[in-house]
Amino acid sequence: MSSQPNQSLIDGIRCLQYLVSSGKAIGCRELARQMGMNSTRVNRLLMTMAAVGLTMQDEQRRYLPGPGIHALAAQAIRGSSLFAQALPQLEAHAPSDIVVALGVLWEDQVIYIWHSEPGERATTSQALSGYRMLPAWQSVIGVALLAAESDEALKIRFSPEQWQQMAPLLTEQRAQNFLIWRHDDGEVAMAQTLDNNRAALAFARVMQPDETQLAQRKRALQALAQRIATFSD
Template structure:
């Protein structure tokens, strides 16, 4: 829930931080400002402050990428809440049992951030940070979690009304399913907790006959994780 007097500078700073670290390579000031819809001067000040704090690193050619301080912050957060320590073994077992790609994700604005991705023939040690953020409309996790957002969330983040309707339907059903015809794959997602901040997604090539079984296996894992008070 948005506080009565939100700090816009803090909000913009976090947007700039995520925008810089989510880029495929170090990003320039003007490019990031254009991408986020912020003033160039403001973006430059925020990037400079974040670099001063060590959360971002400024390259020799004036571009910005993740800094050492960001890794420290991420490690401290991971240790404090125990999320990945509890979730990773469960997700690994789910991938082995279903033979699907298994992901743990959360919704941020209009994109899905994957905390971990387990895939066939991929070393489980590389699961964390294996994927960049993903457009909400192409993610079963994103559509599902959208269903639990406050009224006005979709409009505030440029999300199509049709997708908001799809999210509401997924919430009522308790899970979501998205087909990707061009990739000949589909993905299924189930929530963790109520209200959920995280969801488990399964993706791959599977028939309608497998949906119920995949959903039930993922739901069982989600229930175990929810019972451990994962934030």
């Protein structure tokens, strides 16, 4: 019996994740380009998933998530202890004047489980609708989680420009087990990893804080991360 991974299954799961993360109807060729796969193979996979309701097509034959996604989403949420334990803590304690995000890393992309915008005291529906993908090298969550990997493994996956941006941030995360990213426009973002580096919690859009304010934000982020970690145990 072969112990090799089933590539068709891997490709199908990847295809579904990219489709759901696109947030819109998308053509087969565009999806194949994003995934770096042959468009004929992507189309075959999408059609196969349509047979079980996971995908569907609109009038322009672009693909969308199908009704089966709702059942899959509900089952996935029930199966995620991180989601179940983090949600009430974020609802009760996430600050409302900055971005608060909880994300995981997948294929060098950050998937946001929770993403609340400043000024809205996020409801669960608002924070979950912030779900999207972002390249990991552009995200404080992504860089914090990438730091668990070796430089050798990372350099081959990112451009020289991307690596130049990430390298000092990776060094900081590894040294401090906490990342503060100061952007050129005065914004500061910070991240704390969770769940043995399988997720990270972040505060962002903290604008031009002084050192006292920065220290307060850091303590607040670490306290919220500790709440989530405690209730996840």
